[in-house]
Amino acid sequence: MGPRISSFAHKKQQLYLVLSSIFLVNALLAEIIGVKIFSVAKLTGFLPGDLTAGVLIWPVVFVTTDIINEYFGKEGVLRVSYLTMGLILFAFGVIYLTTKLPPADFWLDVNKADPRGRPFNIDFAYQSIFRQGLGIIIGSIVAFIIGQLLDASIFQAIRRATGGRYVWLRATGSTLVSQLVDSFVVLYVAFYVFGNWSLTQVVSVANFNYWYKFAAAILLTPVLYIAHYFIDRYLGPADTLELQYEAVTDDSV
Numbered sequence: 001m002g003p004r005i006s007s008f009a010h011k012k013q014q015l016y017l018v019l020s021s022i023f024l025v026n027a028l029l030a031e032i033i034g035v036k037i038f039s040v041a042k043l044t045g046f047l048p049g050d051l052t053a054g055v056l057i058w059p060v061v062f063v064t065t066d067i068i069n070e071y072f073g074k075e076g077v078l079r080v081s082y083l084t085m086g087l088i089l090f091a092f093g094v095i096y097l098t099t100k101l102p103p104a105d106f107w108l109d110v111n112k113a114d115p116r117g118r119p120f121n122i123d124f125a126y127q128s129i130f131r132q133g134l135g136i137i138i139g140s141i142v143a144f145i146i147g148q149l150l151d152a153s154i155f156q157a158i159r160r161a162t163g164g165r166y167v168w169l170r171a172t173g174s175t176l177v178s179q180l181v182d183s184f185v186v187l188y189v190a191f192y193v194f195g196n197w198s199l200t201q202v203v204s205v206a207n208f209n210y211w212y213k214f215a216a217a218i219l220l221t222p223v224l225y226i227a228h229y230f231i232d233r234y235l236g237p238a239d240t241l242e243l244q245y246e247a248v249t250d251d252s253v
Contacts, residue, residue, distance in 0.1 A: 030054035049208035073247035139190030147182035
């Protein structure tokens with residue numbers, strides 16, 4: 001009995017570590033690149049609308065959220081969410097401090113013109129990009145925590161209501177509701193409260209962001225089943241059932 005408990009605890013720890021790492025890295029990366037707004041029309045040639053660059057990899061975050069929730073419950077999701085929030089704040093704190101460092105003269109000189117020979121201030125560009133991120137980080141943190149709380153709660157509510165069946169329903173349903181809130185809150189706080197966007201621009205971009213996430217949640221549903229397959233094989237039938245039971249009772253972390 002002892003070796004089995006030890007093996008189960010080790011596998012559970014390793015699984016949580018891997019899933020948390022995927023979650024954390026993609027969440028942090030999405031926050032950093034989120035300062036860029038790109039034209040979907042120019043990229044595709046036919047689809048209208050604009051998106052934040054961060055939303056491109058955000059589906060990885062909410063798919064990982066659902067997988068963590070499936071095996072480690074609401075508490076498992078919130079634990080890694082709070083850790084991620086703290087690390088994002090730390091990362092942006094460090095980035096902000098670097099914008100205050102006096103630039104080296106040679107760095108300004110070798111970067112004083114763009115490829116076309118036009119005057120270019122690289123320190124101003126650096127500050128413009130990363131200080132813009134400060135508004136995004138405040139909006140993102142607020143939206144992130146609200147979204148994660150909603151996602152984790154709705155996921156478990158649907159799970160209990162369906163008796164543990166229909167993985168696609170609890171995963172997709174929780175994502176669609178949480179990301180509806182997240183999509184609008186983050187842009188409203190980041191670009192309307194702390195930025196220079198009009199409310200019309202916020203609604204327009206947030207609306208397109210949400211429908212992108214909506215489509216991504218549907219399209220990525222097979223990923224959940226693939227992840228289930230490999231995780232269940234890694235854990236084994238008995239340990240899988242035990243871990244999922246603990247997830248329902250929030251006793252797995």
